[in-house]
Amino acid sequence: MKARGGAVILTAAVVAAMSVSAVAGGDSGALEYLEGGSLSSDARISVGFLYGAGGRPDGLGSRVSTVRAGVASVSGNPAGLAFLSANGLLLDVLPPIGASVSEMIRLEDAAASAIDDAVEDVAAHGLDPIYPVLDANVGQQAGVISGAVAFRVGRVVTGAAIEEPLSIGLDLVETGIEAFAAAVKSEGDGEIPIELRCFADAAAQASFEIEKVTLAAGSEVARGVAVGASVSRYHASATASAVLRADGIVDYGGQEHAFNDPDDPWHNELGLSGWGAYRGDAIGWSAGGSWRPRDWLTVDALYVGAPRLSLEGSYTTVENMIPAASDGGLELADISASQPTATERTETTERDPLILHLPSYAGAAVSIRTGRVVTTLEYRRYSGRLGFDLKDESEGIEPSDGLGLEADFGGLRVGGGVIRGTLRSGSAKDGSGGDILIPLANLAYQFQLSESMTMDLLVVAVPLQVLRLSFAHEF
Numbered sequence: 273m274k275a276r277g278g279a280v281i282l283t284a285a286v287v288a289a290m291s292v293s294a295v296a297g298g299d300s301g302a303l304e305y306l307e308g309g310s311l312s313s314d315a316r317i318s319v320g321f322l323y324g325a326g327g328r329p330d331g332l333g334s335r336v337s338t339v340r341a342g343v344a345s346v347s348g349n350p351a352g353l354a355f356l357s358a359n360g361l362l363l364d365v366l367p368p369i370g371a372s373v374s375e376m377i378r379l380e381d382a383a384a385s386a387i388d389d390a391v392e393d394v395a396a397h398g399l400d401p402i403y404p405v406l407d408a409n410v411g412q413q414a415g416v417i418s419g420a421v422a423f424r425v426g427r428v429v430t431g432a433a434i435e436e437p438l439s440i441g442l443d444l445v446e447t448g449i450e451a452f453a454a455a456v457k458s459e460g461d462g463e464i465p466i467e468l469r470c471f472a473d474a475a476a477q478a479s480f481e482i483e484k485v486t487l488a489a490g491s492e493v494a495r496g497v498a499v500g501a502s503v504s505r506y507h508a509s510a511t512a513s514a515v516l517r518a519d520g521i522v523d524y525g526g527q528e529h530a531f532n533d534p535d536d537p538w539h540n541e542l543g544l545s546g547w548g549a550y551r552g553d554a555i556g557w558s559a560g561g562s563w564r565p566r567d568w569l570t571v572d573a574l575y576v577g578a579p580r581l582s583l584e585g586s587y588t589t590v591e592n593m594i595p596a597a598s599d600g601g602l603e604l605a606d607i608s609a610s611q612p613t614a615t616e617r618t619e620t621t622e623r624d625p626l627i628l629h630l631p632s633y634a635g636a637a638v639s640i641r642t643g644r645v646v647t648t649l650e651y652r653r654y655s656g657r658l659g660f661d662l663k664d665e666s667e668g669i670e671p672s673d674g675l676g677l678e679a680d681f682g683g684l685r686v687g688g689g690v691i692r693g694t695l696r697s698g699s700a701k702d703g704s705g706g707d708i709l710i711p712l713a714n715l716a717y718q719f720q721l722s723e724s725m726t727m728d729l730l731v732v733a734v735p736l737q738v739l740r741l742s743f744a745h746e747f
Contacts, residue, residue, distance in 0.1 A: 331676025
């Protein structure tokens with residue numbers, strides 16, 4: 273099991289903390305122990321973006337069905353705007369709420385796997401890591417996070433929506449990393465013992481966000497027949513930073529030297545740091561239609577063309593490492609007897625674009641009204657994937673199709689479904705993957721606050737979105 277985010281930090285810690293992890297020139301060396309210390313993390317995830325504005329998602333997310341969609345049709349099926357009886361305003365509010373991911377996902381197994389991956393090249397030399405205990409918390413962004421407005425001008429209804437961002441934030445702090453290594457260096461006819469004791473703390477921050485603004489219009493072209501279209505601007509940004517502060521002592525033949533010692537006349541700072549930022553924009557679109565041949569029957573169709581976003585930016589890494597370190601190992605002959613803690617500063621900047629992929633889909637929904645109950649059956653066919661490419665690496669989920677069902681009892685709504693897909697990981701050309709099923713479920717209730725105002729309470733919408741309040745006003 274791969275956990276690449278954790279592996280980046282842990283790899284950096286191991287590279288900076290270890291000494292002679294490889295055999296060189298007939299000499300022997302081994303990293304005798306590594307203690308992982310404690311690793312704490314805090315994650316902030318918001319995926320309400322996948323449901324659009326309003327508190328009425330379909331079983332599979334943003335609405336394909338136009339029945340009772342209201343102003344939220346701006347970010348769902350724009351054909352539904354044609355059936356609005358009045359101008360409308362919608363605001364979505366999220367209360368602060370959080371949960372412990374550690375209770376739902378076996379994060380400690382993922383961390384152990386990340387450490388194993390990070391130090392696999394030195395495991396043969398006696399490494400026996402102590403795995404950290406993880407505690408991760410997930411919370412949703414609070415406040416007014418999205419909304420929509422719609423106006424009728426003759427036969428055409430126009431609207432605009434600002435949707436809740438798709439955002440992910442991650443903070444990691446690793447403290448108390450310790451490592452000890454020992455080796456014997458052959459020099460002439462004698463042997464010189466070398467020992468290294470290292471201590472390090474690491475921290476990393478990453479954030480990612482996609483904002484979406486939509487303009488839409490819908491019109492009834494014949495009795496019971498409506499069409500609509502929308503254009504959306506996507507703005508994406510990503511930032512990342514990491515730092516590894518390391519310190520240690522080299523015992524070279526009985527003489528001790530410390531890293532980061534200002535009294536030494538040579539550069540001996542030890543550690544790593546990196547930072548970067550990426551931004552990009554793209555345009556998406558949608559087109560939908562709705563047909564109501566009977567009062568009790570509605571047939572809807574929608575196509576959503578999601579864009580491919582190219583985020584331009586750079587990531588800069590600064591390394592202060594001992595020159596003897598190479599590819600995770602150590603050339604003993606390169607350790608200077610007069611300057612055993614000498615380090616070199618290397619700064620590199622990578623400008624490879626971060627490519628984000630969002631899946632497009634074609635969807636169809638059939639809604640049947642029986643008294644006050646409306647039952648909707650929905651099918652979607654996806655193309656593309658939800659994920660990213662960076663250099664030669666590709667990560668993400670490639671959905672194929674989905675089936676959803678929703679029952680609307682007027683006030684109470686229950687929906688759900690399942691999306692089939694493939695998990696992609698690894699090289700962009702020959703990445704590995706496996707089939708997955710993504711379950712979705714939502715539960716909501718509507719309250720009539722006044723003659724012109726309603727409140728939708730979205731209690732849960734799996735995955736991750738919880739407790740959303742949507743206020744709709746007609747004027």
